[in-house]
Amino acid sequence: MKTVFSPLHAGHSGQMELVAGEIVPGFEKPSRAEIIKARVETEKLGPILPPESHDVALAKRVHRADYIDFLPTVWERWEAAGKTGSAIPFTWPTRGLRGDVAPRTIEALLGFYSFDGGASFVKGTWDAIKSSHDVGLTAAHLVKAGERAAFALCRPPGHHAGAAFMGGYCFINNAAVAAQWFRDQGAARVTVLDVDYHHGNGTQEIFYDRADVQVINLHGDPMTEYPFFLGHADERGAGPGEGFNHNYPMPFGTAWDAWSASLDDACEKLAAYSPDVVVVSLGVDTFEKDPISHFKLKSADYPKIGRRIAKLNLPTLFVMEGGYAVDEIGVNAVGVLTGFEG
Numbered sequence: 001m002k003t004v005f006s007p008l009h010a011g012h013s014g015q016m017e018l019v020a021g022e023i024v025p026g027f028e029k030p031s032r033a034e035i036i037k038a039r040v041e042t043e044k045l046g047p048i049l050p051p052e053s054h055d056v057a058l059a060k061r062v063h064r065a066d067y068i069d070f071l072p073t074v075w076e077r078w079e080a081a082g083k084t085g086s087a088i089p090f091t092w093p094t095r096g097l098r099g100d101v102a103p104r105t106i107e108a109l110l111g112f113y114s115f116d117g118g119a120s121f122v123k124g125t126w127d128a129i130k131s132s133h134d135v136g137l138t139a140a141h142l143v144k145a146g147e148r149a150a151f152a153l154c155r156p157p158g159h160h161a162g163a164a165f166m167g168g169y170c171f172i173n174n175a176a177v178a179a180q181w182f183r184d185q186g187a188a189r190v191t192v193l194d195v196d197y198h199h200g201n202g203t204q205e206i207f208y209d210r211a212d213v214q215v216i217n218l219h220g221d222p223m224t225e226y227p228f229f230l231g232h233a234d235e236r237g238a239g240p241g242e243g244f245n246h247n248y249p250m251p252f253g254t255a256w257d258a259w260s261a262s263l264d265d266a267c268e269k270l271a272a273y274s275p276d277v278v279v280v281s282l283g284v285d286t287f288e289k290d291p292i293s294h295f296k297l298k299s300a301d302y303p304k305i306g307r308r309i310a311k312l313n314l315p316t317l318f319v320m321e322g323g324y325a326v327d328e329i330g331v332n333a334v335g336v337l338t339g340f341e342g
């Protein structure tokens with residue numbers, strides 16, 4: 001399997017996040033991607049290719065255009081305002097406030113275009129976001145060109161980014177952009193299968209009223225787990241999209257037996273939909289030692305995930321999402337891919 005990777009991810013580094021009352025270095029750090037890349041090499045998964053540059057015109061249809069236009073301007077506006085450190089959102093237009101009027105200052109706009117403080121900017125963040133977007137689309141091209149599967153080693157991740165907001169370490173929804181690209185290329189139906197520990201709220205929102213993109217999520221129950229405000233089992237899609245969104249919320253402590261039962265059920269729904277291509281939002285924060293998560297998957301379980309997805313016998317694009325146990329992130333992520341290859 002070919003991997004697409006860009007070194008530009010590394011400029012998104014040193015950003016801080018607020019955890020339990022303290023500002024700490026972000027869990028979403030450059031070593032994540034570097035360790036996965038090193039494991040691709042030692043496992044001889046296949047060639048590692050650089051991304052080709054792709055216009056963001058497609059991202060402006062998947063997201064709202066004004067949101068995508070905002071992202072490259074953040075750091076220069078932050079610096080022009082005399083600010084240093086990480087550009088972290090801090091005020092949000094929640095219930096009772098105006099979410100329809102874009103304010104003017106960078107501090108205000110960061111809140112307007114986010115749902116939490118988890119997606120913050122440093123100097124190299126935009127270039128990393130754009131490279132991650134390019135990695136996803138370049139890997140999608142490989143699948144369209146006839147590869148059985150390809151691995152988009154995206155960083156930063158994407159699945160929490162909605163139509164007009166960032167959050168949860170995510171800015172552009174790389175998997176959603178790739179799914180739309182496959183549709184534009186003539187795929188009649190596309191499935192996004194999200195196995196990251198956290199619910200892919202952004203992907204669900206983007207495709208919620210559509211029947212041409214099926215969205216399936218396996219994740220920590222939002223009653224107790226981030227992102228808290230989406231991902232319940234009764235969210236089944238709206239209008240023409242009704243019945244094309246499937247959520248599998250699971251409790252803290254979920255291990256392979258229960259998790260894989262959800263995966264089996266998800267794969268049955270996926271197969272019944274009969275998509276032309278599958279986009280896997282591949283997070284490995286389901287791992288028992290993940291520092292911010294509460295599932296109990298073991299390293300030996302990840303190849304089994306790959307084998308189950310391979311049994312679908314469909315062209316498959318793997319898009320990297322979360323996973324914060326950096327010591328094992330390479331073994332676990334690449335384990336899914338080697339399991340897929342059989």
Ligand code: Q9C
Nearest residue numbers: 019118157168226292321322
């Ligand atoms: N105490 C992805 O996995 N909140 N994003 C963490 C830590 C944000 C995860 C709180 C988690 C976002 C792509």
Ligand code: ZN
Nearest residue numbers: 196197198322
């Ligand atoms: Zn996650």
